[in-house]
Amino acid sequence: METIWCSVLMFLLLIIRKNGLCQNFAESVNTRYDVESNEPQFITKGHLYRAVVGDTIVLPCKVKNLGSYILLWRRSAAVLTAANFMVTRDVRLTMVDGFNLQISSVKISDAGDYVCQIGGQEPKDQIHTLEILVPPTIRTIPDHGLVSAKQGSTVHLECKTSGNPVPMIHWFRKHSSMPLGEGALLTLEQVGRQHAGTYQCKAENGVRDAVYGEIILKVLSPPDITVEKAWVHAAEGCDVELICTLHSDANSDLIWYQNSFMLEPTDRRSIFTKGNKNFLRIQHFNKNDFGNYSCVADNSLGRTKKYIEVSGRPGPTVFLSTQYSNHLDRYNLTFKIESLSELDEIKLLYRKLMMNETYQKPGKWDELILYPSVLRYDSRHFVMSYIIRQLEHNSVYEVMVQAKNRYGWNEVSDIHQFHTRNYGYRFEDNDLGISSISLSSKAINIEPLTSRHFLLIFGILLHVIIKA
Numbered sequence: 001m002e003t004i005w006c007s008v009l010m011f012l013l014l015i016i017r018k019n020g021l022c023q024n025f026a027e028s029v030n031t032r033y034d035v036e037s038n039e040p041q042f043i044t045k046g047h048l049y050r051a052v053v054g055d056t057i058v059l060p061c062k063v064k065n066l067g068s069y070i071l072l073w074r075r076s077a078a079v080l081t082a083a084n085f086m087v088t089r090d091v092r093l094t095m096v097d098g099f100n101l102q103i104s105s106v107k108i109s110d111a112g113d114y115v116c117q118i119g120g121q122e123p124k125d126q127i128h129t130l131e132i133l134v135p136p137t138i139r140t141i142p143d144h145g146l147v148s149a150k151q152g153s154t155v156h157l158e159c160k161t162s163g164n165p166v167p168m169i170h171w172f173r174k175h176s177s178m179p180l181g182e183g184a185l186l187t188l189e190q191v192g193r194q195h196a197g198t199y200q201c202k203a204e205n206g207v208r209d210a211v212y213g214e215i216i217l218k219v220l221s222p223p224d225i226t227v228e229k230a231w232v233h234a235a236e237g238c239d240v241e242l243i244c245t246l247h248s249d250a251n252s253d254l255i256w257y258q259n260s261f262m263l264e265p266t267d268r269r270s271i272f273t274k275g276n277k278n279f280l281r282i283q284h285f286n287k288n289d290f291g292n293y294s295c296v297a298d299n300s301l302g303r304t305k306k307y308i309e310v311s312g313r314p315g316p317t318v319f320l321s322t323q324y325s326n327h328l329d330r331y332n333l334t335f336k337i338e339s340l341s342e343l344d345e346i347k348l349l350y351r352k353l354m355m356n357e358t359y360q361k362p363g364k365w366d367e368l369i370l371y372p373s374v375l376r377y378d379s380r381h382f383v384m385s386y387i388i389r390q391l392e393h394n395s396v397y398e399v400m401v402q403a404k405n406r407y408g409w410n411e412v413s414d415i416h417q418f419h420t421r422n423y424g425y426r427f428e429d430n431d432l433g434i435s436s437i438s439l440s441s442k443a444i445n446i447e448p449l450t451s452r453h454f455l456l457i458f459g460i461l462l463h464v465i466i467k468a
C-alpha cells in the first residue's frame, strides 16, 4: 500500500512540475550551466534483449543529469517503478546499479516492450524489447511411441514440438546419422520388414540442447519361411533331417506336412525347434517316407508354405574337370554326384560345337551309356572319371550327364563345355587363352638354316661388294 501512495505522490509532483510550479527551482539549479547540457539524457540505448525462460536479465537505463527528475519503468500502461519505488508488486523485479531493471526467473509472459521514461515537460523514452526464448520440447504421437503397420501400407510417424523460436524437426533411424526427413510428419510408403525398428525425431531451435522423441515401428507381415535345401537326398535305412527357418513378428507355430498329411511326432519322427529353426528328424527312413514335405505357418496376415522334396534319386551332377583338355583328341571328364545308393547307370551326351568368329552351330549329340566301376568319394558322394576319345583337335564340345540308382534317374545336368588342344599349344592350368580356340590360328614350322640358305646369303653379299 505504501508504495502505491508514494507513486501517487510522485505523480502529483510530476504534474506540478509540468505546470511550472517548480520552474523557479529548476531554473535556479540550471543557472550556472548551459541549458542544453543540463537536460537529463540517456547514456544507454534501446535494444532487443533475449532471455531464456528461467534466466535473470537486466534491462539497463543510465541517465546523466537526472537532477530532480523522476525515472519511471513502464510496461505498456503499467508503471513498474518510479524513482526508487517498486510500483508493481512482483518479487522478481528489482532495481540494480541505479535504475537498471532486473527481472529474475523470466516467464514467457514477460515478453514485450519495457520503457524507461524520464518525466518532464516532454517525457523522454528509452524502449527495450524483451524476447523470451523457450528451449524445444518434443512429444511423439501417440505418446507411448508404438506404431504398428501392415506390410505394404503407408505409415505416418508424427512428433509435435514447441519452443521459441519454433523448433525444426529432423528424422533419423536410431544409431544412424542419415536424415530421413524434415517436419512433424515422416511418411514411409510400402513398408516392409526392413522398415521395422526405432525412429527418432530430433527438435532443435538453438536454445539449449536438441531434444529427441522415439517411435518404434512394427511391421506386420505374413510369416516368412526359408528352407536351407529344397531337395534332400535319402535312402532307406538312413536318418534324414529337414529344416525350415521361420521369421514372424507375431508368434506363429510351424506345422509339418508330408504330401497333404499333417505330421505328429512318433518313435521314429521327432519335431523340435532351436531358435527360429524348425527341425523334422526321421530315423530309419523307409519307402513310405519319400515324398513332398512342407512346412506351414500362419498369422493374422496370412499363411506361408515351403516345400522340401525328399528323394532317393541321385542328386545333381557337379563337374570337376577344367574346361581345357591337355590332349588333341581326348578329354578327361570328372564329375561328382550325391547318392547314398549305388549308381547303376550313367548316360553321357556330348557333341561338337561348330564354331568360328562369326558362326556357332551345335552338332548332333553322341550318347554313351556307362556301367560305371565308379569310385565312392565319401558315404554320400560318387566321383567318376571318363576319358572321351576320338575328339577333333582345337574344338569346342558340350557334355551333359545323367545318373540312375535304384530309385530312378536324377535331373539331367547342366551343359558343361570343354576345349581340345591345338597342335603346338599346351593349355596351362587356369589358362583362358580364348584365341587358341580359333580355327584360323595355324602352327608355324620353322625350317633350320640349310647350306642352301647359306649360299643364297653369300651370293647376295658378294653381289653387293662387286657393285660397290
Ligand SMILES: *[C@@H]1O[C@H](CO)[C@@H](O)[C@H](O)[C@H]1NC(C)=O
Binding pocket: 292, 307, 308, 309
Ligand atoms: C510338392 O507339391 C507342391 C503342391 O502340389 C508342388 O507345387 C511342388 O512342386 C511339389 N514339389 C516337388 C519337389 O515335387
Ligand SMILES: *[C@@H]1O[C@H](CO)[C@@H](O)[C@H](O)[C@H]1NC(C)=O
Binding pocket: 332, 333, 334, 385, 387
Ligand atoms: C582324370 O582326372 C581325375 C581327376 O583329376 C584323375 O583322378 C584321373 O586319374 C584322371 N584320369 C586319367 C586317365 O588321366
Ligand SMILES: *[C@@H]1O[C@H](CO)[C@@H](O)[C@H](O)[C@H]1NC(C)=O
Binding pocket: 355, 356, 357, 358, 359
Ligand atoms: C565360319 O563357318 C561357316 C560355316 O562352316 C562358314 O560358312 C564361314 O565362312 C566361316 N567363317 C570364317 C570367318 O571362317
